[in-house]
Amino acid sequence: MKSVPTESLLSRIEELEFRLAESEQLIDAIKAGEVDAFAFRKNQSHEIYTLHSGDYAYRILVENINEGALNLSEDGLIVYTNTYFCDLLHVPYDKIIGNSIFNFIHPSSEKLFKELFEKGLTGKSNGEIILSIGATNIPSYVSLTSLYPTLSTVGMIVTDLTEKKRQELLLKQRNAELTHSKNLINNILQSTNHGVLSYLAIRKQNEVIDFEIQYANDIALKQLDLPAEKVIGKKYLTVIPNAKELGLWDRIVRVLNTGIAESHELTPPGDPIRHFIAYFVPLGDGVTVTFIDITDQKHHAQLLEEKNLQLAKMNEELQTFNFVSSHDLQEPLRKIQLFSSLLLKEEREHLSHNGKTYLDRMQKTAERMQMLIGDLLAYFQIKNAKTRFERTDLNDILAESLTLFEESIKEKGAAITFAGLCEIDAVPFQLRQLFQNLLGNALKFSSPHRQLQLTINCEKGKGAEFSNPDLSPGIEYCHIIFEDNGIGFAAVYNERIFEAFQRLHEYDEYKGTGIGLAICKTIVENHRGIIKASGILNEGARFDIFIPMNRV
């Protein structure tokens, strides 16, 4: 026997005692039935042996189920949890096991869960609570059961309601949207001035035998003279029994079959007779009909037609009238003038002073009448002229007009200056008339106190450039200005001066029919332009004429 030092022996004994204690403890535990399972490494894998093995299937189920499964102690401590519950909370197993379940209940659900847990201690309970971890809230359905006496724990199953809640919310939103859409459509249909009806086909062996009236707005109901209950949801042929007679049935069925919308004018029987225009539009397996009362429109259209005819007739008559009667009027006038002048010439010695005066006045009156007729004729001709527009040089027009007044200009010693006259699209004859009238007026209404100075200026520009709201901003105009220093007129008459027969002076003072400026206005309007007058009494007059450069 070898001699071994005592110390090493003692320490070896201690070590062995230590290991023995462990083994004894193990055996004690096993004997006491305090071991449930053991695991050891077998080759590459690990084996776990459960000493009560009947629950294998249950174990697999609980561990793998798609629900949270927990066991809670009487104090609410989580003494068991399956993997699902940990995954649901996104918390590792370590942080859940051994912790109180109340750590994972949202404050708002605390009271309810306490109640459920209480009930679960002795019986069963279930309810909806909110689990929370950090900032995440998980709506859940929990089911608690007392596992007493087998286990002194409360079993708890947790179902995640997140998805369900999400779907519920979505559904709620969709419903709200739907209701809103429905309300909107209904609002629109009730506020329109059209009657609206919607029909759904009723088929027997695929043939359309009738329609169900799915919708009718107030105007439609009024037209049918029936309350909503008697129309909506009812059969078409019942509500409108004479639909086939009136041809409505054929129309609706045709639109349904062809899928092509139609519109028709309808005059249903009734008193008083009213006209409608109806639109038939296919929709799904049905037709939507909208209609509107056009009785008034038709009536107005008819009236308009009649009035137009009357007007055309009147115009025609007027044309003939002024052509014929002006001639008829002028002829006798000429005779009056002729004979009165003959009388004055041949019977001069035989006439008394009064006689001469009377005849003189007769002549003057006849002359005046002639001027009037002439001007009236000119006015109507200008108004109804069938005109031809040409590129016209205003310089030529002015030159021609000045020639006419040559003598008068010389006599008055008038100074006429002009500048910038351009070419425009116009009716030369009418422009000549315009210039003549304006020139004539300037000469006629010159001041006896000073030399007549008449300026005729011209410029081009877009309507927007001139501060006149009556001009079209985009059109290029020719702006002609006739300005004189004659006797002028009060600004009050700026507008009225263009009215036919508006005379500001007695005939004896200044000869004239009062039509001249009316003719000017008509000519300018024929050219789609405008003419404006501005006068200062005793100082002068100014006429602004705007004529589009090109024919509009």
Place this chain on the structure above:
Amino acid sequence: MVDRPKDKFVVEGKLVLQLYVSGMSPRSMEAIENIRRLCDEHLQGVFDLEVIDLYKNPEAASEQQIVFSPSLIKQLPLPKKTLIGTFSDADKVIKGLGIHIKE
């Protein structure tokens, strides 16, 4: 629940414990409750308790040759100590693990 004397043991040095359980088995659940109580009521200081479920984590047993459930293993401070059972007696557990306590 039996009332236990609330003596606090102050742990000396770092304490690392591992509790092995086997899912929903009755002993496992008992062990978890007991160890939890033990730690809360009787231990103060720095200690690390890891609960390992053999059914969830079979590989965790690989360190040991054989692992019983429920069992409590004291990894630190050395020497390593293993206790098996449900640990209903806190005093026994403390003594058994050989946890050094300060007075």
